[in-house]
Amino acid sequence: MLSWRRSFRLHLRKGTVEQDVNDEIAFHIDQATRELMADGMDPQAAREEAGRRFGDVEGIRRTCREIGHQRQRGRRRTEIVSELGQDALFAVRQLARTPGFTLIAVLTLALGIGATTAIFSLLHAVVLRPLPFDHPERIVHLWMVDRGQDRSMSAGNFLAYRDGVRSFEHLSALRNASFNLTGDGNPERIVGARVSAGYFETFNARPLLGRVISAAEDSPGRDRVVVLSHGLWHDRFGADPRVIGRDVRLNGLVHTVIGVMPVGFASGSRLWVPLALTPEQMGNYGDSYLRLLGRLRPGASLAAAQTEVADLAKRLETVDARANVGKGARIEPFVDHLLGGYRRRLLILLGAVACVLLIACVNVANLLLARGAARSREIAIRAALGAGQGRIVRQLLTESLVLSLGGAIAGIGLAHLGLRGLVAISPAGVPRLGEAGIDGLALAFALGLGLAASLVSGLVPALRTARPDLQTLLKEGGRSFGTGSPRDRVRTGLLVAEVALALVLLAGAGLLIRSAIQLQQVELGFDPAGVLTAQLSLPRADYPETDRAAAAVQRVVTETGQLAGVESAAAISILPLSHNDSSSALEIEGHPRPVEQRLEGSTREVSPGYFRTLRVPLLHGRDFTAADRAGAPKVVAVNETLARLAWPGEDPIGKRLAWSVDDQTGPDWRQVVALVADVRQRDLAEDMRPTLYLPMAQSDLWGDNDIEVAVVARTAGDPSALAGPMRRAVRGVDPRLPVYDLTTLEEIRAAAAATTRFNMLLLSALGGIGLLLAAVGIYGVISWFVSQRTQEIGLRMALGATEGRVLALVTWQAMRPVLVGLGVGLAGALAATRALGGLLFGVTATDPATFAGVLVVLAGAALLASWLPARRASRVEPTRALAP
Amino acid sequence: MAPPTRMDLLQGTLDVLILKALSWGPLHGYAVVRWISQRTEDALRIEEGALYPALHRMEQREWIEAEWGVSENNRRAKFYRLTPAGRRQLNAEAESWRRYAEAVGRVLATATA
Numbered sequence: 001m002l003s004w005r006r007s008f009r010l011h012l013r014k015g016t017v018e019q020d021v022n023d024e025i026a027f028h029i030d031q032a033t034r035e036l037m038a039d040g041m042d043p044q045a046a047r048e049e050a051g052r053r054f055g056d057v058e059g060i061r062r063t064c065r066e067i068g069h070q071r072q073r074g075r076r077r078t079e080i081v082s083e084l085g086q087d088a089l090f091a092v093r094q095l096a097r098t099p100g101f102t103l104i105a106v107l108t109l110a111l112g113i114g115a116t117t118a119i120f121s122l123l124h125a126v127v128l129r130p131l132p133f134d135h136p137e138r139i140v141h142l143w144m145v146d147r148g149q150d151r152s153m154s155a156g157n158f159l160a161y162r163d164g165v166r167s168f169e170h171l172s173a174l175r176n177a178s179f180n181l182t183g184d185g186n187p188e189r190i191v192g193a194r195v196s197a198g199y200f201e202t203f204n205a206r207p208l209l210g211r212v213i214s215a216a217e218d219s220p221g222r223d224r225v226v227v228l229s230h231g232l233w234h235d236r237f238g239a240d241p242r243v244i245g246r247d248v249r250l251n252g253l254v255h256t257v258i259g260v261m262p263v264g265f266a267s268g269s270r271l272w273v274p275l276a277l278t279p280e281q282m283g284n285y286g287d288s289y290l291r292l293l294g295r296l297r298p299g300a301s302l303a304a305a306q307t308e309v310a311d312l313a314k315r316l317e318t319v320d321a322r323a324n325v326g327k328g329a330r331i332e333p334f335v336d337h338l339l340g341g342y343r344r345r346l347l348i349l350l351g352a353v354a355c356v357l358l359i360a361c362v363n364v365a366n367l368l369l370a371r372g373a374a375r376s377r378e379i380a381i382r383a384a385l386g387a388g389q390g391r392i393v394r395q396l397l398t399e400s401l402v403l404s405l406g407g408a409i410a411g412i413g414l415a416h417l418g419l420r421g422l423v424a425i426s427p428a429g430v431p432r433l434g435e436a437g438i439d440g441l442a443l444a445f446a447l448g449l450g451l452a453a454s455l456v457s458g459l460v461p462a463l464r465t466a467r468p469d470l471q472t473l474l475k476e477g478g479r480s481f482g483t484g485s486p487r488d489r490v491r492t493g494l495l496v497a498e499v500a501l502a503l504v505l506l507a508g509a510g511l512l513i514r515s516a517i518q519l520q521q522v523e524l525g526f527d528p529a530g531v532l533t534a535q536l537s538l539p540r541a542d543y544p545e546t547d548r549a550a551a552a553v554q555r556v557v558t559e560t561g562q563l564a565g566v567e568s569a570a571a572i573s574i575l576p577l578s579h580n581d582s583s584s585a586l587e588i589e590g591h592p593r594p595v596e597q598r599l600e601g602s603t604r605e606v607s608p609g610y611f612r613t614l615r616v617p618l619l620h621g622r623d624f625t626a627a628d629r630a631g632a633p634k635v636v637a638v639n640e641t642l643a644r645l646a647w648p649g650e651d652p653i654g655k656r657l658a659w660s661v662d663d664q665t666g667p668d669w670r671q672v673v674a675l676v677a678d679v680r681q682r683d684l685a686e687d688m689r690p691t692l693y694l695p696m697a698q699s700d701l702w703g704d705n706d707i708e709v710a711v712v713a714r715t716a717g718d719p720s721a722l723a724g725p726m727r728r729a730v731r732g733v734d735p736r737l738p739v740y741d742l743t744t745l746e747e748i749r750a751a752a753a754a755t756t757r758f759n760m761l762l763l764s765a766l767g768g769i770g771l772l773l774a775a776v777g778i779y780g781v782i783s784w785f786v787s788q789r790t791q792e793i794g795l796r797m798a799l800g801a802t803e804g805r806v807l808a809l810v811t812w813q814a815m816r817p818v819l820v821g822l823g824v825g826l827a828g829a830l831a832a833t834r835a836l837g838g839l840l841f842g843v844t845a846t847d848p849a850t851f852a853g854v855l856v857v858l859a860g861a862a863l864l865a866s867w868l869p870a871r872r873a874s875r876v877e878p879t880r881a882l883a884p
Numbered sequence: 885m886a887p888p889t890r891m892d893l894l895q896g897t898l899d900v901l902i903l904k905a906l907s908w909g910p911l912h913g914y915a916v917v918r919w920i921s922q923r924t925e926d927a928l929r930i931e932e933g934a935l936y937p938a939l940h941r942m943e944q945r946e947w948i949e950a951e952w953g954v955s956e957n958n959r960r961a962k963f964y965r966l967t968p969a970g971r972r973q974l975n976a977e978a979e980s981w982r983r984y985a986e987a988v989g990r991v992l993a994t995a996t997a
Contacts, residue, residue, distance in 0.1 A: 020962070021936075027955070027959060055931040055933035063936075068940065
């Protein structure tokens with residue numbers, strides 16, 4: 001009441017600030033004039049004297065007016081705030097009166113807002129935040145493009161691009177490498193990189209201690225220096241600031257520590273040593289093993305740089321035709337390469353949770369409509385007593401705002417829990433995931449969602465409720481007859497929207513579930529059960545000849561094979577499903593092809609017994625033996641895909657192929673001695689690739705790289721029990737060799753399916769929530785329809801309609817909007833699932849089986865949700881229904 | 885130079901004088917001026933118009949309230965009344981004035997001795 005009186009007074013006074021000030025000053029001067037006249041002054045002189053004593057009338061008037069206006073504004077502000085406070089208090093009281101309704105609405109919104117906030121936090125932490133580098137948008141990758149695929153670069157090409165492209169401020173090369181770190185403490189395997197001078201400058205990164213690699217150090221013989229990552233410095237050197245200048249042993253060679261990088265600079269490498277290309281490497285255009293990273297000059301555009309590198313790629317074709325003909329070059333922003341895949345996946349998830357949130361909003365809108373209908377008498381009375389429509393809408397919106405803010409606050413709690421769960425179950429290797437959390441931005445996002453949700457869920461019900469048909473309502477006592485009222489159209493619309501949204505969500509979830517199942521059923525080509533594997537690395541400093549390294553590996557394999565419980569043991573250069581590959585362009589004897597059309601085959605060095613140990617079927621020919629050593633005739637084994645592509649319809653045994661060509665003696669032919677079954681080499685989702693296997697001792701593919709192999713051992717028992725004995729076996733052969741990445745092939749297989757499983761789990765959970773919410777919403781709306789039609793149903797039954805007929809009629813009328821929703825949803829889903837493209841495996845984005853299944857599930861849920869109220873309706877007693 | 889018997893008002897003094905004037909009961913602006921000049925026996929020079937911005941500011945701070953009423957000679961006039969907050973303000977100001985005057989007085993007494 002108080003606020004009413006105040007605002008009333010305010011209106012009367014509006015525009016009278018000027019009048020008040022004028023009147024007050026006029027009174028003062030009048031009064032002064034009178035007194036001066038009473039003292040005997042004549043009127044004219046008295047008036048002048050009074051004005052003189054008063055001072056600057058106009059100035060004072062202006063000052064007073066300003067103060068008055070200020071006061072008025074301040075008062076209006078406090079009034080609005082207090083009115084809002086009153087509305088909110090009133091809303092809370094109203095909501096507290098129906099705790100069941102309030103709880104359901106708040107929880108529904110909390111679910112939607114919480115899920116959306118959690119995914120948004122992930123998206124922000126992983127993708128949206130700028131990278132912690134100076135001008136990260138200027139950092140780019142430079143790839144060689146070979147038959148549409150991004151490839152590494154050769155050293156020769158690297159130097160050509162470094163010196164020949166003006167758009168680059170720096171262009172640097174990187175080659176991943178791991179190092180056996182020995183000296184004080186256990187030998188340890190460290191993942192690091194060999195980088196050219198200018199690598200750190202590419203990121204404009206400064207060291208925390210010491211300095212980075214200089215141009216002088218980037219040459220053979222002067223390259224025994226190392227820069228440590230912050231993590232390695234911390235873990236291995238106890239964060240000792242005097243580490244600069246200390247010597248460490250890497251792969252048996254002494255290196256001097258020259259610098260330590262700060263925390264943010266990691267990118268997977270734990271240390272960096274100079275790339276130090278030899279003159280021989282610099283002249284090599286054929287061997288591609290360098291990843292190039294560049295920094296664009298300020299002002300240089302991506303497009304200009306792209307044109308420049310493409311031109312240079314053309315010119316390089318003439319420098320070394322064999323290596324470069326048909327190869328292009330492509331610039332890719334660093335951030336795209338690092339986060340591109342995640343951005344899409346997380347945006348899809350965000351879309352899915354947004355669907356859930358919208359369904360939640362629709363449900364709450366339905367609840368509010370029902371509540372509004374129940375309160376229509378109250379509203380009508382308030383309207384009749386003179387409350388304006390705007391005022392009533394504001395009050396109703398305040399109610400949904402209070403609900404939504406409650407939902408947002410509860411949702412923030414849910415998001416916090418959900419985010420921790422997500423981080424815990426997410427697949428390994430997602431960059432920056434650990435930094436995800438509910439921060440200020442996430443809080444603001446959640447509150448913003450709450451605000452939006454209150455509008456989405458509250459506006460239509462508020463407008464509907466605030467504009468009741470006064471006469472009908474008051475006359476009929478709140479009961480309306482028939483189904484043609486506009487309010488039904490709103491509800492029907494909400495139902496259609498809800499069903500459509502749920503269908504989009506379920507279709508996406510369904511496709512991902514099918515992908516995961518397909519992936520689980522993929523033919524691996526080998527038997528992972530019971531196989532333990534461990535990585536071994538033999539540095540070139542200790543094993544300069546491949547022959548000797550192969551002999552050492554063979555000794556480890558033999559020792560392992562003799563351990564208790566081991567059925568067989570072997571070694572391979574790159575394990576299946578390890579997301580790693582090495583490949584060469586192949587020349588097939590008798591089938592010459594132009595350079596750019598040559599067959600590309602994955603290459604794997606193996607020890608004898610590898611096929612037996614992994615149970616890769618040996619289809620034809622013989623396994624490698626100890627006799628296939630260096631100097632013996634060079635032999636290979638090929639998989640079915642390679643055999644089919646190279647010698648279609650022919651027996652490959654005895655055929656010859658080569659990958660290296662000597663200018664004098666011609667191709668270095670190797671004879672096929674075995675045909676083996678296909679194996680998934682890089683990951684589960686790829687097609688079978690042409691692959692060839694060669695005996696370790698005969699490999700020329702390692703070059704001067706350290707020799708890295710995986711030892712595999714098949715056991716009848718628990719493979720993890722082998723870990724200790726296997727380590728001891730390696731130590732027996734060479735105590736300096738670290739054994740690392742001990743795991744089972746089953747675990748590697750699970751890790752390969754982890755991303756798809758994660759996507760599936762998440763979308764299934766969201767789909768489930770969406771289905772549940774939609775079913776509850778459908779049930780609510782249809783219950784309401786039925787309750788509104790009790791009279792009509794009673795009448796029909798009184799006129800002889802059977803229970804069955806009523807059941808069918810009500811169900812059919814309820815299902816009509818559901819069917820419309822399914823139609824709309826189907827169109828939406830067909831459009832939306834296209835975005836899933838790359839995440840699917842073994843199904844198309846419009847997989848008919850999935851869509852049919854999802855339609856059946858949703859229609860079934862809707863049928864159940866409408867059948868329950870329909871059955872209730874069919875049991876209506878005509879006399880009760882028709883009673884006034 | 886003003887004659888030695890009439891002093892210019894110090895900053896903030898006007899507020900205290902107005903509060904004091906209103907402490908005896910509601911007055912309109914002109915009466916406040918009259919009350920002050922009588923009490924100070926015209927020793928203080930007040931520019932009468934300056935009174936009004938001061939009054940309105942104090943109204944904004946809610947030290948005083950205003951209401952239109954009827955003057956002794958039956959004319960419409962705006963009357964000001966002290967609020968409880970205004971009374972507290974007056975007490976605080978009066979106290980600090982007293983201490984200030986005492987301190988200055990002591991200094992001047994020792995200086996002439």
